[in-house]
Amino acid sequence: xxxxxxxxxxxxxxxxxxxxxxxxxxxxxxxxxxxxxxxxxxxxxxxxxxxxxxxxxxxxxxxxxxxxxxxxxxxxxxxxxxxxxxxxxxxxxxxxxxxxxxxxxxxxxxxxxxxxxxxxxxxxxxxxxxxxxxxxxxxxxxxxxxxxxxxxxxxxxxxxxxxxxxxxxxxxxxxxxxxxxxxxxxxxxxxxxxxxxxxxxxxxxxxxxxxxxxxxxxxxxxxxxxxxxxxxxxxxxxxxxxxxxxxxxxxxxxxxxxxxxxxx
Amino acid sequence: xxxxxxxxxxxxxxxxxxxxxxxxxxxxxxxxxxxxxxxxxxxxxxxxxxxxxxxxxxxxxxxxxxxxxxxxxxxxxxxxxxxxxxxxxxxxxxxxxxxxxxxxxxxxxxxxxxxxxxxxxxxxxxxxxxxxxxxxxxxxxxxxxxxxxxxxxxxxxxxxxxxxxxxxxxxxxxxxxxxxxxxxxxxxxxxxxxxxxxxxxxxxxxxxxxxxxxxxxxxxxxxxxxxxxxxxxxxxxxxxxxxxxxxxxxxxxxxxxxxxxxxxxxxxxxxxxxxxxxxxxxxxxxxxxxxxxxxxxxxxxxxxxxxxxxxxxxxxxxxxxxxxxxxxxxxxxxxxxxxxxxxxxxxxxxxxxxxxxxxxxxxxxxxxxxxxxxxxxxxxxxxxxxxxxxxxxxxxxxxxxxxxxxxxxxxxxxxxxxxxxxxxxxxxxxxxxxxxxxxxx
Numbered sequence: 001x002x003x004x005x006x007x008x009x010x011x012x013x014x015x016x017x018x019x020x021x022x023x024x025x026x027x028x029x030x031x032x033x034x035x036x037x038x039x040x041x042x043x044x045x046x047x048x049x050x051x052x053x054x055x056x057x058x059x060x061x062x063x064x065x066x067x068x069x070x071x072x073x074x075x076x077x078x079x080x081x082x083x084x085x086x087x088x089x090x091x092x093x094x095x096x097x098x099x100x101x102x103x104x105x106x107x108x109x110x111x112x113x114x115x116x117x118x119x120x121x122x123x124x125x126x127x128x129x130x131x132x133x134x135x136x137x138x139x140x141x142x143x144x145x146x147x148x149x150x151x152x153x154x155x156x157x158x159x160x161x162x163x164x165x166x167x168x169x170x171x172x173x174x175x176x177x178x179x180x181x182x183x184x185x186x187x188x189x190x191x192x193x194x195x196x197x198x199x200x201x202x203x204x205x206x207x208x209x210x211x212x213x214x215x216x217x218x219x220x221x222x223x224x225x226x227x228x229x230x231x232x233x234x235x236x237x238x239x240x241x242x243x244x245x246x247x248x249x250x251x252x253x254x255x256x257x258x259x260x261x262x263x264x
Numbered sequence: 265x266x267x268x269x270x271x272x273x274x275x276x277x278x279x280x281x282x283x284x285x286x287x288x289x290x291x292x293x294x295x296x297x298x299x300x301x302x303x304x305x306x307x308x309x310x311x312x313x314x315x316x317x318x319x320x321x322x323x324x325x326x327x328x329x330x331x332x333x334x335x336x337x338x339x340x341x342x343x344x345x346x347x348x349x350x351x352x353x354x355x356x357x358x359x360x361x362x363x364x365x366x367x368x369x370x371x372x373x374x375x376x377x378x379x380x381x382x383x384x385x386x387x388x389x390x391x392x393x394x395x396x397x398x399x400x401x402x403x404x405x406x407x408x409x410x411x412x413x414x415x416x417x418x419x420x421x422x423x424x425x426x427x428x429x430x431x432x433x434x435x436x437x438x439x440x441x442x443x444x445x446x447x448x449x450x451x452x453x454x455x456x457x458x459x460x461x462x463x464x465x466x467x468x469x470x471x472x473x474x475x476x477x478x479x480x481x482x483x484x485x486x487x488x489x490x491x492x493x494x495x496x497x498x499x500x501x502x503x504x505x506x507x508x509x510x511x512x513x514x515x516x517x518x519x520x521x522x523x524x525x526x527x528x529x530x531x532x533x534x535x536x537x538x539x540x541x542x543x544x545x546x547x548x549x550x551x552x553x554x555x556x557x558x559x560x561x562x563x564x565x566x567x568x569x570x571x572x573x574x575x576x577x578x579x580x581x582x583x584x585x586x587x588x589x590x591x592x593x594x595x596x597x598x599x600x601x602x603x604x605x606x607x608x609x610x611x612x613x614x615x616x617x618x619x620x621x622x623x624x625x626x627x628x629x630x631x632x633x634x635x636x637x638x639x640x641x642x643x644x645x646x647x648x649x650x651x652x653x654x655x656x657x658x659x660x661x662x663x664x665x666x667x668x669x670x671x672x673x674x675x676x677x678x679x680x681x682x683x684x685x686x687x688x689x690x691x692x693x694x695x696x697x698x699x700x701x702x703x704x705x
Contacts (some may be wrong), residue, residue: 060697074667076529161516212587
């Protein structure tokens with residue numbers, strides 16, 4: 001990956017030139033700071049660059065949406081974050097937002113309108129599917145032809161917002177063999193990270209949730225576990241390491257699958 | 265004798281319905297202890313949801329075995345209860361099978377009641393076996409010990425007894441019709457109870473009349489008893505499933521409500537022109553308590569949810585925390601809420617409409633913090649509920665109380681929130697480094 005080739009304009013840069021992108025890419029905290037998630041961010045930008053999409057990021061003007069604070073019960077901190085972000089977004093007259101994080105997606109799409117921030121918000125799998133439909137991006141299976149891929153539904157994309165097909169359609173476009181876990185779509189099992197669990201020790205129990213979910217994934221004998229959320233990605237990657245399968249099974253975001261298929 | 269039986273019947277009916285009305289009033293009073301919430305929107309969609317989910321049982325059949333068995337019992341009870349109409353008319357006026365004049369149609373009705381009654385018996389036996397022989401995991405969880413377990417079985421016993429009484433009554437009637445006893449003129453066809461007839465071989469008309477009358481009285485008395493049992497039982501769902509699905513959440517499951525009282529504060533704080541030392545312009549609005557520590561802090565829909573829960577345990581069965589051995593069980597959240605609400609309701613009743621603090625609350629005395637913090641907010645419980653109950657909203661309200669009123673978050677979460685406040689990210693990274701990824705190799 002040659003990151004120096006990434007073109008990542010910021011809203012501030014474009015604004016100073018009197019320009020406005022078609023879509024704002026909301027990177028999110030994980031996508032900005034987490035080493036694993038940064039790879040997803042870069043893969044998505046590579047796709048955007050190749051498809052010559054007019055986009056920008058907020059860069060240092062972006063701040064946490066407040067999702068983990070809200071789910072932890074701190075409505076005050078959440079709203080501080082939300083209202084600050086809304087001021088920035090509205091200042092740039094943002095209309096459309098794409099994000100690689102279902103938690104950011106859910107909060108921006110569903111909870112910001114009530115606080116004065118109304119935008120068209122899409123998850124990157126929806127965005128990519130649309131690029132494909134509009135012919136702005138082509139996909140050839142090649143690399144993933146016939147590979148067994150199982151998709152782990154992120155709760156905040158699936159049950160929370162009813163989006164099950166966009167990521168699956170993209171996997172099928174890679175000519176891969178999509179195999180479903182016994183709990184999928186509406187019945188998908190959480191990876192264990194949601195509701196601010198990512199940031200705390202789990203309560204006492206028999207097992208960690210991500211191990212349970214990893215076991216379900218392993219039952220499908222996959223070559224790749226596909227995810228659509230940086231937190232799910234971390235949890236499933238940890239699960240695969242726990243099962244000592246990291247040599248044979250990869251955990252990859254849909255954006256990474258596509259960037260890889262395109263040799264980006 | 266004369267009108268004695270008519271009088272006894274009317275008294276029984278009046279008592280049964282009267283006591284039921286009293287219980288409904290209690291139920292409404294308790295639910296009204298909850299906070300107000302505006303649900304006057306989307307009337308058409310709400311009716312549609314009720315028709316689909318409650319009437320149409322669409323979410324029951326997600327689990328096909330339980331779903332189909334349940335539809336049998338549900339249809340059986342609704343349809344067989346048409347017969348109650350005739351029983352009431354007969355009871356009041358001292359007639360016998362008053363609707364018999366419908367002829368062929370009556371035959372058809374009675375025949376379908378009988379077939380349904382048999383199917384209900386089969387389904388009820390299957391349900392009983394699932395609870396007591398197969399012991400499906402969700403029926404033997406810790407919160408299902410004691411009364412909840414007994415309650416589940418009692419409901420099945422009552423249903424079984426009612427169906428057996430119904431068929432016995434019909435069988436004796438049919439035998440009497442065949443012997444040609446006065447008052448038992450030919451009415452109805454009996455595709456199921458005809459097989460009971462051999463039991464009555466050689467019995468006198470008197471004994472048969474006794475059996476028929478006894479079954480008839482016990483059947484109607486049993487129905488009235490069942491009606492009044494509802495308030496004390498998880499079986500209340502047969503009534504509340506309808507309003508509960510009507511008032512179910514319509515927004516995306518991931519959307520949690522924003523607290524308006526907080527919004528005002530935050531906007532004021534972030535307003536650069538606000539003078540921090542000025543007198544508050546509008547001091548009338550007490551922001552109130554944040555979140556919920558007791559049932560009266562919840563809204564009335566959440567309280568109705570608690571009464572609607574029939575403890576089927578589909579929520580708990582899907583809960584990732586429960587699946588992996590944590591204490592959290594969404595079903596228990598609902599059961600605890602109902603138990604506490606009952607306790608508060610009795611307190612209010614005893615103290616002439618006023619709640620007198622009893623040193624207890626929903627938090628800690630019923631629902632522990634450990635349960636609340638184990639939730640991943642994944643919505644699996646909400647998705648699983650066949651009658652649109654939202655256990656997650658109660659968990660979130662209680663977390664809000666813990667964090668905003670008591671600053672009692674787990675220390676890991678306090679670290680996360682500290683980072684968020686200082687750096688705008690849940691980890692200790694500098695906001696100025698947010699775009700570094702774009703320059704990294």
